[in-house]
Amino acid sequence: MSENSELRIAVIGAGPAGVYSSDIFLRELRKRGEELGLGTTARIDVFEKLPVPFGLVRYGVAPDHPSIKFIADALEKTLDNPDIHLYCDVEFGKDITLDDLLPRYDAVLFATGAVEDRPLHIPGADLTGVHGAARFVEWYDGYPDGPRDWPLDAKQVAVIGGGNVAMDVARELMRDADDLRTRTDIPDNVYEGLRRNQARELHLFVRRGVTQAKFSVQELREMEQLPGVRIAVDDEDFDLDEETIKAAGGNKLVRQMVEELFAIREMAQDMEDDGNVDYAGNPADRVYHLHFNALPVEITGTDGAVSSLRVERTRTGADGVMERTGEFVEYPVQAVYHAIGYKPAAAEGIAYDEHRTVLANDEGRILAASDSAQIVPRLYATGWAKRGPVGLIGSTKSDALLIVGHMLDDLAAEAGAGALAGDRDAGSIDRLLAERGVRPIDFAGWKRVDRFEREQGSREGRKHKKVTELERLRAIAHAE
Incomplete structure (x- = not known):
C-alpha cells in the first residue's frame, strides 16, 4: 500500500486510552487488515493539548504510586513508533477542529480525559x-x-x-x-x-x-x-x-x-x-x-x-x-x-450525554445526540470519554480493543479500502498548524523534557523532578 493510501487515523488525547488505542489499532490492522481489504499499514497522529504526553498517568495519579513509572515506560515505548506521530501542545477545539480533521483522516478517535469534579x-x-x-x-x-x-x-x-x-x-x-x-x-x-x-x-x-x-x-x-x-x-x-x-x-x-x-x-x-x-x-x-x-x-x-x-x-x-x-x-x-467522581471533558462538535457524563456514544461509536440512536460516521470514543471515569488500566485496554474492532469493521465496509479522507498528504496537518502559528511538540521534544527532568532530579539525589511551568516545558521541548 502506498503512503497516500495507507489508513490515516487521528487520536485526540495522549493519555493511556489514546496511546493504548493507537498501539492496538496498529496490531489489529496487521492481524486483520488483509482479510478486511484495508492493507496493514496506517499513520496515527495523536493530538494532546498539554505540552507533554501521558495524561492521567502524569497528572492524575498520586506521585507516590510505584506503578506510575512502569505504566509511563510502557506508554513511552508505544509512542516511540514510526507509525505514531505525537502532536503535543495542540488543543482540539482551539488549534484544530473537526472540520480540519475529517478531510485529512479516515477516522477520529476521542480519548479525552476528565478535568472537572462532580x-x-x-x-x-x-x-x-x-x-x-x-x-x-x-x-x-x-x-x-x-x-x-x-x-x-x-x-x-x-x-x-x-x-x-x-x-x-x-x-x-x-x-x-x-x-x-x-x-x-x-x-x-x-x-x-x-x-x-x-x-x-x-x-x-x-x-x-x-x-x-x-x-x-x-x-x-x-x-x-x-x-x-x-x-x-x-x-x-x-x-x-x-x-x-x-x-x-x-x-x-x-x-x-x-x-x-x-x-x-x-x-x-x-x-x-x-x-x-x-x-x-x-x-x-x-x-x-x-x-x-x-x-x-x-x-x-x-x-x-x-x-x-x-x-x-x-x-x-x-x-x-x-x-x-x-x-x-x-x-x-x-x-x-x-x-x-470526575466529569469527563466535552469535545467541540460532539454531542455530550449529561446523564452518563460521557461523549454521546453507542459502544464507542459517536452518536448525533445523547437521545439519538443515529451514529455519526468516522467518529469514535474510548476510555473515560466513552464509559465515564470508572475502571483502571485493564478497562482502558478492553475499551481500546472493542473500539478498534468497530473502527476496522466500519472502515472495511466503506469503498476504497477505508480511505475516506480526501487529503492524504501526510504533511497537510503540519502545514495547517504552521499557518495558524501552532508549534507542536513531538516525541523528540518530549524526550528532551524527560532528560531535563531526570538531570534536575539527579542533582538532588532523585530519579526525576517534574517541570510544571507551561512556557518552561515548551522552551525545553523546542531546544535544539
Missing part, C-alpha cells in the same frame, strides 16, 4: 475550605495550568469518597514532605507546601459499608505505611453478617480488599495499644480515621469558612442498598475534600 450537593458545599479532588490533584501533580499554591492550614480535615482518588487525596494530606520528596518527582512548590501542612487529624468518610468500598489493595497498603501516622477505625463498621460476607467472597477483588481492611483493623488496634505509633512502631503525630457507613449531609461554617461536617450513620445490606438511620455525628474540621 459537584458535591450538600448544604455548605460553597464554604471556603471545601475543595474538589481534581484541583488538589492538579496541585500536587504539577499540572501546567493548575494552582501553584494550596491552603494547608487546617489541622482537622475531612475527605469524602469511597474510591482510589479519595485514598490518594487523604494519603497526600497525611504525607511526610521529606519522605515524599525523596521517593517521587514532586516539584519544589509542592514540597514546600506539604512541609507547611498543618493537618494532624484526618477523617475519610465512605457512605456505604466495608464491602462496598472501591479501594484497590495497593491503595490500602500504601495507606498502611505512612510514616508518623496512626490509623483508627470503628470496630462497629466491621461487624458484617454472613450474607454480606458471602456476597463479598464471590468476587476475588472485593474479597482481597475486605481481607486487607480487616488486617488494617488489627493494625489500628496494635497502633493504639502500643502507645499511638505508626506502622513501624515510631511515635505518630498524625491520626487517620477511616469511617464506613458514614454519609456526609451538611458542612457548617463560621464567617464563611468550614468549621464542621455533619455525618449521618447508614446501614448497607449485602446487595449494596444503603439505608439512612437518622443518627448524626458532627466532626470539627476546617477543610473538606470531596472525591465523588
Whole structure:
C-alpha cells in the first residue's frame, strides 16, 4: 500500500486510552487488515493539548504510586513508533477542529480525559475550605495550568469518597514532605507546601459499608505505611453478617480488599495499644480515621469558612442498598475534600450525554445526540470519554480493543479500502498548524523534557523532578 493510501487515523488525547488505542489499532490492522481489504499499514497522529504526553498517568495519579513509572515506560515505548506521530501542545477545539480533521483522516478517535469534579450537593458545599479532588490533584501533580499554591492550614480535615482518588487525596494530606520528596518527582512548590501542612487529624468518610468500598489493595497498603501516622477505625463498621460476607467472597477483588481492611483493623488496634505509633512502631503525630457507613449531609461554617461536617450513620445490606438511620455525628474540621467522581471533558462538535457524563456514544461509536440512536460516521470514543471515569488500566485496554474492532469493521465496509479522507498528504496537518502559528511538540521534544527532568532530579539525589511551568516545558521541548 502506498503512503497516500495507507489508513490515516487521528487520536485526540495522549493519555493511556489514546496511546493504548493507537498501539492496538496498529496490531489489529496487521492481524486483520488483509482479510478486511484495508492493507496493514496506517499513520496515527495523536493530538494532546498539554505540552507533554501521558495524561492521567502524569497528572492524575498520586506521585507516590510505584506503578506510575512502569505504566509511563510502557506508554513511552508505544509512542516511540514510526507509525505514531505525537502532536503535543495542540488543543482540539482551539488549534484544530473537526472540520480540519475529517478531510485529512479516515477516522477520529476521542480519548479525552476528565478535568472537572462532580459537584458535591450538600448544604455548605460553597464554604471556603471545601475543595474538589481534581484541583488538589492538579496541585500536587504539577499540572501546567493548575494552582501553584494550596491552603494547608487546617489541622482537622475531612475527605469524602469511597474510591482510589479519595485514598490518594487523604494519603497526600497525611504525607511526610521529606519522605515524599525523596521517593517521587514532586516539584519544589509542592514540597514546600506539604512541609507547611498543618493537618494532624484526618477523617475519610465512605457512605456505604466495608464491602462496598472501591479501594484497590495497593491503595490500602500504601495507606498502611505512612510514616508518623496512626490509623483508627470503628470496630462497629466491621461487624458484617454472613450474607454480606458471602456476597463479598464471590468476587476475588472485593474479597482481597475486605481481607486487607480487616488486617488494617488489627493494625489500628496494635497502633493504639502500643502507645499511638505508626506502622513501624515510631511515635505518630498524625491520626487517620477511616469511617464506613458514614454519609456526609451538611458542612457548617463560621464567617464563611468550614468549621464542621455533619455525618449521618447508614446501614448497607449485602446487595449494596444503603439505608439512612437518622443518627448524626458532627466532626470539627476546617477543610473538606470531596472525591465523588470526575466529569469527563466535552469535545467541540460532539454531542455530550449529561446523564452518563460521557461523549454521546453507542459502544464507542459517536452518536448525533445523547437521545439519538443515529451514529455519526468516522467518529469514535474510548476510555473515560466513552464509559465515564470508572475502571483502571485493564478497562482502558478492553475499551481500546472493542473500539478498534468497530473502527476496522466500519472502515472495511466503506469503498476504497477505508480511505475516506480526501487529503492524504501526510504533511497537510503540519502545514495547517504552521499557518495558524501552532508549534507542536513531538516525541523528540518530549524526550528532551524527560532528560531535563531526570538531570534536575539527579542533582538532588532523585530519579526525576517534574517541570510544571507551561512556557518552561515548551522552551525545553523546542531546544535544539
